[in-house]
Amino acid sequence: MKRIFFYAIMLSFIILFCLGFVNKESNNLSTDDSQETISYGINEIPEDLEKVTNLSKRHEDIICAVSKGLVSKDVDNKIVPSLASEITKSKDGIQYEFKIRDDIFWSDGSKITPNDIATFFKELLKEEDEENIQALLNVYGAKEFRDGKVVYETGVAIKGNENSVIIRLNKADDNFLSELTKPQYTLRKYLIMWRNMKNSYSTLIYSGDYKIDSFNKDQVVLKRNENNNKSGIDTIKILNDDSVETSMASYEVKERDIVINPPESELNKLSEQKKLITLPETKGTYLVINSKSNSIPLQGRRDIYNDVCKATESYQNSNNKEFELAEGSFFREDKQDLTKLQARKVISNKEGEWNKPKILTLLCEDTDENRILCRTIEDWFKNNTNITIKYSLVKEEFEDEELKKRYDMILVNNNANSSDKTDFYNNFKKYLTEDQNKLLEKLLSTKNSGDYSNLEENLFDNYDILPLVFYNENIAISDKISDLKLDGNGNINFATIQ
Incomplete structure (x- = not known):
């Protein structure tokens, strides 16, 4: 009787032990299925994202994914509010007031304020190459501040109040809003730390739809910023591919979901398969x-x-x-x-x-x-x-x-x-x-x-x-993707991926 009882207990342990593996495996599968991951390749992972001077469109995609500007350009080249909810322009075209949305947050959950934006423009005037910020240099006092002749807070006409950012120009500029949609003007905190993303990515906070989860010479992994992006793709993997041919080879074996400008020899085939966005x-x-x-x-x-x-x-x-x-x-x-x-x-x-x-x-x-x-x-x-x-x-x-x-x-x-x-x-x-x-x-x-x-x-x-x-x-897309859009500056809008 004791022997039967012993075997019964041992059998029970074995069954429970095996069920533990089954449940664990089941839970892992469930997690993977609920979190969609999209991958695409670029020809180099840039470690320095402080200035746009030496960045390609695909490098700029990273900046655009993790940061937003006051305004943006949609796929039809139309200027639309982004961090701003509305824009008021004076009759003489000199002054702009950007009312800041009250539902925008940094990736750590803190609210983005008009003061954050004014501080960022101060950093941008000090750090970015002159040819990339001509619109900002048209702001009253901006050139003088860059030359060390005035104090930013009192000498530059960029002011943040309780719910708005007010900018006054030296002269009317019909392209001012269009310029502000470019990647260099997207809101980034502690801009100087963006020179070495490999070392600083984990300590930075981000204003965009995504935040950087890991960063090395082989890949950048972006995770959805749930404070600003409620329903987008969970994870974006940007991988280091030597060429578009390398990306295309990985695409063929389902290891890439996006290939930008695939070789001309592939375009007609991809179009026939309805896997090409033009x-x-x-x-x-x-x-x-x-x-x-x-x-x-x-x-x-x-x-x-x-x-x-x-x-x-x-x-x-x-x-x-x-x-x-x-x-x-x-x-x-x-x-x-x-x-x-x-x-x-x-x-x-x-x-x-x-x-x-x-x-x-x-x-x-x-x-x-x-x-x-x-x-x-x-x-x-x-x-x-x-x-x-x-x-x-x-x-x-x-x-x-x-x-x-x-x-x-x-x-x-x-x-x-x-x-x-x-x-x-x-x-x-x-x-x-x-x-x-x-x-x-x-x-x-x-x-x-x-x-x-x-x-x-x-x-x-x-x-x-x-x-x-x-x-x-031309953008080759995998079966995971039904739609994807570029903004008016030619950068991928990851938040539109479906």
């Missing part, structure tokens, strides 16, 4: 035809442009996710102006005689996008004309002005943001003729500097600088 970028490519030496007459420049457009169209017909044809528009938004486009089409169709050369030379910066365009143009001219295209892809040498003079054509990439035409045309300044530069300087010196139509028509009518294509941002 969004318009502000980036464009323009054809500069070197007319300064008078080696190519007007009719020649016109014919060359028409043929280059035909070449890009032939590529786009079978690869329509890579870019959108400019069709004579300097900005994507201007394609809606059918009257202007029709007038330019009439000009382009003018026929005439000129002595066509046997060889045309083309120079551009060495990028994946430019490689595609050069190859496309070369092949089309070879198959459809008696002209041979010889192109050169260069890196640092692209800044050599003497080198550019030796080429018939140059491909130039520019930020085709129609809300910042001043910056757009300034980027072309080195390619303008003397008369065109005078026209630009006159525009910049007048109050009506937003109207660049005369300069634009001059460039097109003389076939000096001409629009070719506007690029798209």
